[in-house]
Amino acid sequence: MRRIAIALGLPVVLVAVWWFASAGSxxxxxxxxxxxxxxxxETWFGPRLFDDALPSVGRLFAGYALALVLGVALGTAxxxxxxxxxxxxPALEFxxxxxxxxxxPIIILIAGFGDLMKVIVxxxxxxxxxxxxxxEGVRGVDEVLADTCRSYRITGAMRLRHFVLRAASPQIVTGxxxxxxxxxxxxxxxxxxxxxxxxxxxIVQFQRGFQIPEMWSGVLLLGLLGVGLSALFQVFERRIxxxxxxxxxxxxxx
Amino acid sequence: xxxxxxxxxxYDGHGRRTEAIADITFSVAEFEFACxxxxxxxxxxxxxxxxxxxxxxxxxxxxxxxxxxxxxxxxYGRSLFPWMRVRDNVELPLRASHMKAQRRRELVAEALESxxxxxxxxxxxxxxxxxxxxRVAIAxxxxxxPRVLLMDEPFAAVDAxxxxxxxxxxxxxxxxxxxxxxxxxxxIDESVYLGQRVIVLSAxxxxxxxxxxxxxxxxxxxxxxxxxxxxxxLRTQVYxxxxxxxxxxx
Amino acid sequence: xxxxxxGATGLLGLIAIGEAVPRLxxxxxxxxxxxxxxxxxxxxxxxxxxxxxxxxxTLRTWAEGLAIALVAGVVLGVVIGSVPLLRAATAxxxxxxxxxxxxxxxxxxxLLYGATITSTRVLVVYAAFWQVLVQVLHGVAxxxxxxxxxxxxxxxxxxxxxxxxxxxxxxxxxxxxLRLAASxxxxxxxxxxLVIGSPGLGRExxxxxxxxxxxxxxxxxxxxxxGLIGLCANAFARMGERRILAWHPAIRREVAAA
Numbered sequence: 037m038r039r040i041a042i043a044l045g046l047p048v049v050l051v052a053v054w055w056f057a058s059a060g061s062x063x064x065x066x067x068x069x070x071x072x073x074x075x076x077x078e079t080w081f082g083p084r085l086f087d088d089a090l091p092s093v094g095r096l097f098a099g100y101a102l103a104l105v106l107g108v109a110l111g112t113a114x115x116x117x118x119x120x121x122x123x124x125x126p127a128l129e130f131x132x133x134x135x136x137x138x139x140x141p142i143i144i145l146i147a148g149f150g151d152l153m154k155v156i157v158x159x160x161x162x163x164x165x166x167x168x169x170x171x172e173g174v175r176g177v178d179e180v181l182a183d184t185c186r187s188y189r190i191t192g193a194m195r196l197r198h199f200v201l202r203a204a205s206p207q208i209v210t211g212x213x214x215x216x217x218x219x220x221x222x223x224x225x226x227x228x229x230x231x232x233x234x235x236x237x238x239i240v241q242f243q244r245g246f247q248i249p250e251m252w253s254g255v256l257l258l259g260l261l262g263v264g265l266s267a268l269f270q271v272f273e274r275r276i277x278x279x280x281x282x283x284x285x286x287x288x289x290x
Numbered sequence: 291x292x293x294x295x296x297x298x299x300x301y302d303g304h305g306r307r308t309e310a311i312a313d314i315t316f317s318v319a320e321f322e323f324a325c326x327x328x329x330x331x332x333x334x335x336x337x338x339x340x341x342x343x344x345x346x347x348x349x350x351x352x353x354x355x356x357x358x359x360x361x362x363x364x365x366y367g368r369s370l371f372p373w374m375r376v377r378d379n380v381e382l383p384l385r386a387s388h389m390k391a392q393r394r395r396e397l398v399a400e401a402l403e404s405x406x407x408x409x410x411x412x413x414x415x416x417x418x419x420x421x422x423x424x425r426v427a428i429a430x431x432x433x434x435x436p437r438v439l440l441m442d443e444p445f446a447a448v449d450a451x452x453x454x455x456x457x458x459x460x461x462x463x464x465x466x467x468x469x470x471x472x473x474x475x476x477x478i479d480e481s482v483y484l485g486q487r488v489i490v491l492s493a494x495x496x497x498x499x500x501x502x503x504x505x506x507x508x509x510x511x512x513x514x515x516x517x518x519x520x521x522x523x524l525r526t527q528v529y530x531x532x533x534x535x536x537x538x539x540x
Numbered sequence: 541x542x543x544x545x546x547g548a549t550g551l552l553g554l555i556a557i558g559e560a561v562p563r564l565x566x567x568x569x570x571x572x573x574x575x576x577x578x579x580x581x582x583x584x585x586x587x588x589x590x591x592x593x594x595x596x597x598t599l600r601t602w603a604e605g606l607a608i609a610l611v612a613g614v615v616l617g618v619v620i621g622s623v624p625l626l627r628a629a630t631a632x633x634x635x636x637x638x639x640x641x642x643x644x645x646x647x648x649x650x651l652l653y654g655a656t657i658t659s660t661r662v663l664v665v666y667a668a669f670w671q672v673l674v675q676v677l678h679g680v681a682x683x684x685x686x687x688x689x690x691x692x693x694x695x696x697x698x699x700x701x702x703x704x705x706x707x708x709x710x711x712x713x714x715x716x717x718l719r720l721a722a723s724x725x726x727x728x729x730x731x732x733x734l735v736i737g738s739p740g741l742g743r744e745x746x747x748x749x750x751x752x753x754x755x756x757x758x759x760x761x762x763x764x765x766x767g768l769i770g771l772c773a774n775a776f777a778r779m780g781e782r783r784i785l786a787w788h789p790a791i792r793r794e795v796a797a798a
């Protein structure tokens with residue numbers, strides 16, 4: 037009871053402060069919270085949900101899933117083959133150092149303005165943290181476990197599935213978490229730079245059209261999206277890494 | 291059953307040549323329980339890894355007539371898959387050998403039963419004590435149905451009491467299962483208590499210093515065997531060999 | 541073959557592929573200029589003062605934002621982390637605010653500050669701040685309980701505890717936070733310039749994008765420059781971490797945070 041009160045206390049106070057401090061605001065740029073919430077309902081619980089918000093999220097998921105498959109597959113290969121790693125490491129270091137948003141204009145040139153471009157943009161940014169973390173994870177597998185696999189003839193697909201990928205999963209998850217926040221950024225940016233629909237586009241339109249409460253509501257929606265996806269991610273993480281967190285908690289007790 | 295002939299192993303890395311094993315020759319008969327003991331750093335683990343096929347010898351021949359071979363490692367905490375429950379850890383090698391699910395389940399249940407862990411099959415390895423984790427590793431080896439079982443200082447990292455229990459467990463497993471067992475240890479008492487023969491290694495570069503036949507009765511227990519006069523004689527003999535081996539180090 | 545040689549081969553291979561693919565007509569050459577043309581464009585840009593102004597603006601936005609975020613993150617992290625009640629009270633709020641994508645602030649910043657360095661700096665600070673704060677909080681939580689009790693037994697004052705106990709433990713985490721923050725900050729600095737149009741490399745990319753096919757190699761050249769800056773930032777951050785922590789006995793674990 038007390039813990040819930042402590043956890044909820046500050047957020048409630050902050051929202052209350054925002055609500056009352058902004059109540060009856062006449063500042064054009066900082067409308068009252070009540071006005072923003074009203075705009076939120078009017079803006080996002082209508083056709084815009086299906087025309088702008090959901091397609092954006094759909095592209096995000098498509099790009100993210102693609103990056104996950106690509107990053108884990110390439111990362112496993114690079115992590116497992118030393119000469120391949122030595123060959124590609126400097127090139128990968130450079131490619132991943134490029135801030136992903138600057139690739140948007142380039143990808144537009146090659147893939148046009150459609151959904152494909154946006155998905156490629158998301159993949160091009162999300163793949164690096166997943167790839168590099170997978171490489172680290174695969175490199176760092178425990179030798180004794182590797183010996184165990186060899187002596188019990190656990191090889192091929194079985195070794196990959198039950199040993200390599202599982203052993204690397206804490207790092208893969210770390211990479212996937214970083215990739216998720218990059219993915220959201222790129223989803224918004226690709227739409228802000230070049231689109232005729234989508235969340236990023238709509239919010240920039242509101243800003244340029246000085247529809248201030250609507251713009252604020254869009255900012256709020258992006259925030260909620262980020263929080264929601266991160267919560268969803270945590271649920272998956274708990275399930276996948278239950279052994280990892282359990283083992284670490286056990287170690288701390290010793 | 292198991293023949294090691296003129297085995298040598300040289301590590302060659304970055305201009306430094308380390309001769310871990312100079313020349314080792316011995317054999318282990320079918321269904322025999324043989325212990326390998328030697329001063330620390332004498333390449334016992336290297337020997338085991340060569341026999342297990344995890345390491346290529348520099349020269350010499352190793353013949354293991356009898357499949358499959360199971361290995362129990364010293365680092366129990368690192369030889370069990372932490373993301374699998376106890377049951378799945380024991381089952382994985384069987385799945386890799388394409389055994390039917392029904393048969394797998396029976397073997398896993400039997401193996402866990404024989405090491406006294408039937409009730410924790412659903413736990414994760416890291417939820418168990420060190421001794422129990424090593425029991426899981428032993429159960430995995432048993433379920434695999436090996437004709438040759440290799441153990442690399444399996445009890446070096448558990449406390450004394452657990453260790454005595456595990457020693458008795460491994461003796462009974464060996465008697466019941468009928469496997470050829472090669473047990474590596476640095477503990478002289480353990481080697482005499484467990485084995486039918488003790489292969490004493492010299493310090494590095496390693497050779498076989500002596501092979502001691504343990505003529506103790508087959509039925510052994512911690513109290514009477516260890517207080518037996520013959521036990522004391524044998525351990526003194528092995529101990530003297532190891533001391534001699536240490537002194538003769540160049 | 542040695543590692544370095546293999547790595548150089550890989551880089552040359554990348555350049556060779558980049559050169560061959562457009563020349564063989566696999567992609568239109570005007571949209572994907574070969575590296576030789578990009579290099580030529582870069583060389584001619586580098587002779588113009590506006591290029592160096594843009595580089596300077598980007599670096600300034602990045603460094604200033606990072607510095608503000610670092611100071612704020614470390615101070616707040618140590619304060620919040622060492623007062624249990626404060627930590628409990630802010631945990632949920634931090635968990636909520638942290639995943640809010642910094643780009644959500646782009647329209648706000650653009651509206652309030654226009655196409656200025658200030659508006660991009662706001663984004664940089666916001667994005668980098670959380671990286672530092674979260675790492676520092678982990679670091680403070682990692683202080684050995686035995687050391688805590690020892691400090692209490694010897695009646696170390698609050699300041700002494702921060703100075704000799706909390707700070708040394710949290711330092712490696714803070715540096716990890718700085719390294720993560722540095723790369724995020726660069727992304728946001730260039731994004732802000734690109735989208736809002738504040739001065740810097742990002743704006744130059746947007747300008748080149750709007751200048752037709754002839755400016756395409758120039759655009760690529762700027763992209764390469766951002767990559768090189770990113771590379772340097774990573775290298776410096778890692779080097780600094782190693783230099784400062786050379787004495788540190790603790791095994792540094794990277795706390796999973798992004």
